[in-house]
Amino acid sequence: MPFNTALTRKLGIKVPVVQGGMQWVGYAELASAVSNAGGLGIITALTQPTPDDLRKEIRKCKSMTKKPFGVNLTLLPSINPPDYPAYAQAIIDEGIRIVETAGNSPGPIIKQLKAASPPCVILHKCTTIRHALSAVKLGVDFLSIDGFECAGHVGETDITNLILLSKSRQVVPIPFIASGGFCDGYGLAAALNLGAEGINMGTRFMCTVEAPIHWNIKEAIVGAQETDTQLVLRKWRNTSRLFKNETSTKAYEIENDPKTTEFKDVQPWVSGQRGRQVFLNGDKDYGVWTAGQVVGLINDIPTCADLVSRIEREAVESLKKVQSLIVDEKDIPAKL
Helix, strand or coil: CCCCCCHHHHHHCCEEEEECCCCCCCHHHHHHHHHHHHCCEEEEECCCCCHHHHHHHHHHHHHHHCCCCEEEEEECCCCCCHHCCCCCCCHEEEEEEEEEEEEEECCHHHHHHCCCCCEEEEEEEEEEHHHHHHHHHHCCCCEEEEECCEEEEEECCCCHHHHHHHHHHHHCCCEEECCCCCHHHHHHHHHHCCCCCCCEECCCHHHCCCCCCCHHHHHHHCCCHHHHHHHHEHHHHHCEECCCCCCHHHHHHHHCCCCCCCHCCCHHHHCCCHHHHHHCCCCEEECCEEEEEHHHHHCCCCHHHHHHHHHHHHHHHHHHHHCCCCCCHHHHCCCC
16 A cells, blocks of 8 residues: 655655665665665665765666665765765766755755756755754755664754654644654654654664675664663764664763863774674674664564565554544443
8 A cells, every 4th residue: 555645756656764874784785675665775875985886886776676766975074075076976977866965064965966957856864953944945855854763973952753753843844754763664654643754764774684784783683672772972062873882882981081082082982994894794892883772673684575565564554543543422432
């Protein structure tokens, strides 16, 4: 039973579920599997070392699915930033017209993507209403409202999705999707009821058969509780939610030592390269890696097809059940 939301209509997908961009996870294998399942798969641009490599990955994904898929382009502060305009041009040249953007000062990149013919449909991730309203002015098509439950960069306001989504429904003038804390059809139904047009899932898609990470890491997610994440880098206003392991715990301890004043003291413990090795060698404690609080709700490792199908079924059943609670007053039994 296909859904009919602003997201499904605009993107040409069956189920309003987006696979979020994830560093070292968002490759063609996962993106194509999600798209083939009826959702929207996303390739992560900066997982590719150069714009030309991104072109190759896009072409690879096209060979694996005929369904719509997108590319994530995240702009992060860096001493030597990537050539973002070149990555954006690779996306445009390869005919991709769905782009998930995130990060700092996205205006120039959004302008470049919107200048394509036809213009790109842009889903921009935000952790605050203030940033969401700023993105509206830049001409994005959808906002991806990222609650404090999410993996990775959670922002500095600690507002959960129950509030963020309701506030977005009140004040945001364009369609939005819900990101952070979602893994099943019950969550999709809840997001739709709160005003969203769909959901974005990252951690849940990490724990699928097609996710290109070591099976041990998937099993670590299945075995985790909702308390098994760690917030680090708050001292430098770059708060990130990571899987709680030996490395992230050590980083937290060093950061919160009163003697720690400089980022360089904790930098070796939050190395992205060590985190990448976790996904390759299967040692969950070798480095830091992002995971949302939703790890506590994930209990299996399905294929993307089985997962998206299950989400669709659960959402429909859940929405019908809630609808059944509304009855004509004359049908309410009299009190005994």
